[in-house]
Amino acid sequence: xxxxxxxxxxxxxxxxxSNAAAASIADLLAQLRPPFKDTVAQSDRADSIVVADHxxxxxxxxxLPDAYxxxxxxxxxxxxxxxxxxxxxxxxxxxGGQPVYVKLAGQSSGRCSPR
Numbered sequence: 001x002x003x004x005x006x007x008x009x010x011x012x013x014x015x016x017x018s019n020a021a022a023a024s025i026a027d028l029l030a031q032l033r034p035p036f037k038d039t040v041a042q043s044d045r046a047d048s049i050v051v052a053d054h055x056x057x058x059x060x061x062x063x064l065p066d067a068y069x070x071x072x073x074x075x076x077x078x079x080x081x082x083x084x085x086x087x088x089x090x091x092x093x094x095x096g097g098q099p100v101y102v103k104l105a106g107q108s109s110g111r112c113s114p115r
Contacts, residue, residue, distance in 0.1 A: 084112075086107055086112035087105065087107075087112070088104040089101050089103050090102040
């Protein structure tokens with residue numbers, strides 16, 4: 001007990017900080033509850049659509065292009081992708097609905113040189 005008495009100020013500070021941390025977390029959870037409730041409701045709606053047409057969804061996943069399967073393999077090592085960007089082009093609707101292509105980035109040398 002004497003050791004506790006020697007550290008009574010440290011213990012009271014620790015309890016006060018723990019109480020403040022618990023209050024902060026409770027406040028955060030109170031703020032997150034409404035959007036999280038809506039997300040769960042929407043995910044239930046999406047899940048029911050997939051379950052109702054599971055044959056189509058299974059076929060869709062099995063017939064994805066090879067590029068998507070490569071993407072899935074890339075992400076298996078973490079929450080990042082390793083790609084080399086040669087061109088980035090943005091396609092937007094122009095006058096009369098005609099597509100307009102805006103080049104955002106590009107490189108024509110090194111790995112991106114024409115073969």
